[in-house]
Amino acid sequence: MGIRAQQKERTRRALLDAAFNQLSAERSISNLSLREVAREAGIAPTSFYRHFKDMEELGLTMVDEGGLTLRQLMRKGRQRAEEGGSVIRASIETFMEFIDSNPNVFRLLLRERSGTSAAFRGAVNREVRHFIDELDHYLQAKANRRPDLAYAQAEALVVLVFSSGAEALDLNKKERKALAERLIIQLRMIAKGSDSLQRSGYE
Amino acid sequence: MGIRAQQKERTRRALLDAAFNQLSAERSISNLSLREVAREAGIAPTSFYRHFKDMEELGLTMVDEGGLTLRQLMRKGRQRAEEGGSVIRASIETFMEFIDSNPNVFRLLLRERSGTSAAFRGAVNREVRHFIDELDHYLQAKANRRPDLAYAQAEALVVLVFSSGAEALDLNKKERKALAERLIIQLRMIAKGSDSLQRSGYE
DNA sequence: CAAAATAGCGAACAGATGTAAGCTGAAAGA
């Protein structure tokens, strides 16, 4: 890669990093300002356009990167789980670790899922769908779940875990503990219920 | 009430109505502008301050009103249900009707639940908690559910229904139908699973 | 080595935003 393209990539990264860095509990993508992001990245506002057409384009890139981060992490978590122990429990733990160490990335996904940009909503939902599909496959393969039940179950699991994650963001450690225990009960309910529905469906 | 206070209430209402009216799929509370709201309400921007200290105060009022609307509707739905038929099914139908006829109010609650204002998040979560508590009571009283299971079950129900509502917003009628059927399966899973956990817990 | 391409810059503009200060006319209170 030429010295020029290299430098270009560097400041593109700087822009993305600056944008991620400005996310917080009280700051979402939609109220990032082009000028502020450029300032933190150390370039003139007008140079922004050399890298992204729009703040929307920057935002989409952020959603994609955030989703990727999460997916990679979960993949690792699943590998770790398959070396012994409950897959579901391991997945939850991995997910909660993600929220704990990347709260702003999680907030990003959470918010844009119901945000004002259809493109963002679509992008986040595609990420969520990935999870559901992976779990769906797992349930069909390893638990011999009927396809319709497997999908419904997978979706319910993901929705509950996601929602708990969101709630955890505003809680202290002790409250999180209670939340996590409740979540496990809920996931067990779904597992048992799915079992039961599958059996009654075959009679 | 004096003719003066009456008029004041009228324009306060006009402000709130204008604000609600400007909500849409691509417009949330946080990107309403004081000036635009005032314009639509037919008053000068500076007169806004005679009614609300802030846009934040306006927003909190909107969240409260939105929550109230939803709660009243669900109360009616429950009454209708108790005259025969499944309570859960009736609740879902009522909820879906709410989303269908007040999509912007639902969007409001949905978004601010994960929004950038801690005050808003708190307000919405209180509303959601109301639901959970009501369902919790119902499950303990009518289904003899153990308290810890009842709460977990109630929460899971509400989370799934809420999440389905959110997803429904971007779907057409046919897709919504499939969504609703999946939701019912999921709620049945939870009901059965809760049953099963309760029984196994008493052995 | 000459010519073309381009990342980054500064200056500048038009528009929007929230909000402060002070006035006015009509209602409320004495």
Next chain:
DNA sequence: TCTTTCAGCTTACATCTGTTCGCTATTTTG
């Protein structure tokens, strides 16, 4: 009836926003 109160107005200001234009310096290309 006279005085006080106050919802709403106009004017004005400072600040921030995104974006256009033209320039420069450096790398890339032919």
